[in-house]
Amino acid sequence: MDRKHQIAKLAAEKLYDADRASQMLGMTIESIAPGSARVTMRVRPDMVNGHGICHGGLVFTLADSAFALACNSHGDNTFAAGAAIEFLAPGREGDLLTASASERWRAGRSGIYEIEVRNDRGEAIALFRGRSHQVTGRLVDE
Secondary structure (H helix, E strand, O other): OOOHHHHHHHHHHHHHOOHHHHHHHEEEEEEEEEOOOEEEEOOHHHOOOOOOOOOOOHHHHHHHHHHHHHHOOOOEEEEEEEEEEEEEEOOOOOEEEEEEEEEEEEOOOOEEEEEEEEEOOOOOEEEEEEEEEEEEEOOOOO
16 A cells, blocks of 8 residues: 555544544445545434435535545545535435545645445435635644
């Protein structure tokens, strides 16, 4: 494993270890690499809304968690500066949702990331776009 991948892995471990929300929701980091991350979450009965589908806020949270891992994967302290989501189809109880985050652009202290959320049947559930901003300090030392 090269140093950039080691930094991405260490950053993901550090973030996830302190991320009580993602842990409580049962999220699992499936993969991490510089500028990308894949995170899964099983839709439990306590995650459905009054329409019997996965609460949109939880789909957003899954995508946001993958975004956080991807934008911090270079080892810099990086936060969301903005995000938007488009819901395409409902997540259902029992579905395993996968959020795949990709870095689309990164320059200076800013970045743009796209996150696609799919169910275990490969159906697109949501598209999320996040804008990141790097602040002072490093999450992981080089």
